[in-house]
Amino acid sequence: MFFDQSLSGSGRMSCATCHDPAHAHAPPNKLAVQLGGARLATAGVRAVPSLRYQEYTPPYEDMLDNPDGISTPGPGGGHTQDGRAATLAEQARIPLLAKHEMANNSVADVVRKLRASAYAEQFRQAFGPEVFKNDQKAFRHALDALQAYQLEDSSFHPYSSKYDLYSSNKIGGELTAAEMRGFAVYSDANKGNCFACHYNGAGLNGSVKLFTDFTYAAIGAPRNKDIPANAKAGYFDLGICDRPDHPRPASSQYCGMFKTPTLRNVATRSAFFHNGALKSLKDVIRFYNTRDTHPERWYPTVKGVVQKYNDLPARYRANLDKQMPLDGRKRGSEPPMTEQEMQDLEAFLNTLTDNDLVVKK
Ligand code: HEC
Ligand code: HEC
Numbered sequence: 001m002f003f004d005q006s007l008s009g010s011g012r013m014s015c016a017t018c019h020d021p022a023h024a025h026a027p028p029n030k031l032a033v034q035l036g037g038a039r040l041a042t043a044g045v046r047a048v049p050s051l052r053y054q055e056y057t058p059p060y061e062d063m064l065d066n067p068d069g070i071s072t073p074g075p076g077g078g079h080t081q082d083g084r085a086a087t088l089a090e091q092a093r094i095p096l097l098a099k100h101e102m103a104n105n106s107v108a109d110v111v112r113k114l115r116a117s118a119y120a121e122q123f124r125q126a127f128g129p130e131v132f133k134n135d136q137k138a139f140r141h142a143l144d145a146l147q148a149y150q151l152e153d154s155s156f157h158p159y160s161s162k163y164d165l166y167s168s169n170k171i172g173g174e175l176t177a178a179e180m181r182g183f184a185v186y187s188d189a190n191k192g193n194c195f196a197c198h199y200n201g202a203g204l205n206g207s208v209k210l211f212t213d214f215t216y217a218a219i220g221a222p223r224n225k226d227i228p229a230n231a232k233a234g235y236f237d238l239g240i241c242d243r244p245d246h247p248r249p250a251s252s253q254y255c256g257m258f259k260t261p262t263l264r265n266v267a268t269r270s271a272f273f274h275n276g277a278l279k280s281l282k283d284v285i286r287f288y289n290t291r292d293t294h295p296e297r298w299y300p301t302v303k304g305v306v307q308k309y310n311d312l313p314a315r316y317r318a319n320l321d322k323q324m325p326l327d328g329r330k331r332g333s334e335p336p337m338t339e340q341e342m343q344d345l346e347a348f349l350n351t352l353t354d355n356d357l358v359v360k361k
Contacts, residue, residue: 009038009103018048024265025051032226032276036101043228047276053262056207059086067203075216081274082240089147107139160355182348185341193324197260211263217321218256221273223311255316267350289335
């Protein structure tokens with residue numbers, strides 16, 4: 001099912017179209033948002049995340065215990081970048097029916113396609129001979145099957161990176177001097193401080209080395225004019241404050257917060273942050289380092305004024321996270337990392353690429 005293009009309104013789109021296993025189950029192209037719908041011409045509004053290492057993600061809660069066991073509870077968990085799907089099965093419903101993605105007309109439409117598929121007989125064997133008699137039940141089984149595939153197939157969680165070899169003391173895991181220095185920058189609360197959110201320790205739920213703590217934070221990614229929805233000046237993607245359980249103004253403190261993604265396989269991506277605003281890992285590291293000291297590098301200048309945080313309305317900017325390296329330091333002051341430290345950090349992040357995706361030199 002994951003690879004079946006007939007399960008779409010266009011007949012030309014499967015889950016794998018946007019979540020390609022050869023690209024860490026993320027898109028094979030550089031687009032900030034993908035094109036879907038009945039004619040593959042309707043743009044989405046968010047960049048496509050990797051589907052690898054989702055298996056430990058707990059359901060969303062406003063006060064989720066932090067996996068590190070120390071940090072105070074806060075918004076965390078859930079699938080999609082605003083956590084609105086509690087499980088991978090619930091999540092799969094969204095793209096199958098979304099007008100800008102697989103664009104099936106209805107649940108019945110999906111089930112009709114399943115019944116006509118090459119694997120219909122296997123579906124009956126797995127879920128009973130009567131499975132296609134009830135559309136809602138058959139659809140539910142389809143979602144469960146997609147979830148089982150993502151949970152059970154090791155391609156979604158191979159733990160085969162150089163870092164995995166390193167952290168389990170295996171041959172081939174010897175980090176270079178630059179990678180070691182980069183790991184130190186990653187883990188230094190006064191430099192990169194990346195581990196504070198992209199947590200790489202053991203988690204409360206039995207997970208380990210996921211490079212995310214499942215939390216949400218507002219970090220002020222620049223607005224991306226390549227997203228057609230952003231042509232409307234009044235349109236803002238506000239992350240978890242747009243959730244149905246977060247009515248405004250009561251829930252305004254959540255506006256601008258998006259899920260902290262895993263950094264595993266991050267070096268294989270070509271669109272970064274929820275809106276795909278940045279195009280290279282090099283740039284992302286530089287954004288963290290100089291968002292506050294040199295905002296003119298990241299945001300447009302209008303009539304001599306830098307439009308800092310231009311993808312978050314001014315009334316929500318108190319929600320911006322203040323942790324290092326985004327500590328709000330003065331414009332023109334010294335950034336937290338040196339050029340060498342940023343290069344080392346990038347070298348370290350490259351060790352998080354799974355073995356099947358490493359470009360052999
Ligand atoms: C047109 C491109 C497209 C297709 C096709 C697509 N997805 Fe996605 N997928 C996305 C985008 C975009 C997001 C992020 C959505 C958001 O944050 O609101 C996403 C998010 C997800 C997530 C959540 C990941 C996370 O980090 O929380 C899962 C799981 C997922 N998709 C599974 C699937 C499955 C299963 C299918 C097939 C039934 C599928 N997707 C088809 C674009 C696509
Ligand atoms: C305060 C928590 C926090 C800290 C500290 C932090 N990050 Fe992030 N990171 C996030 C969140 C939240 C996002 C998603 C933001 C969005 O989509 O708008 C993110 C996104 C990213 C992405 C984009 C990944 C993708 O799939 O698009 C990269 C790369 C990244 N961070 C690297 C780093 C590095 C390197 C550091 C250390 C220099 C760091 N982060 C420090 C919270 C944090």
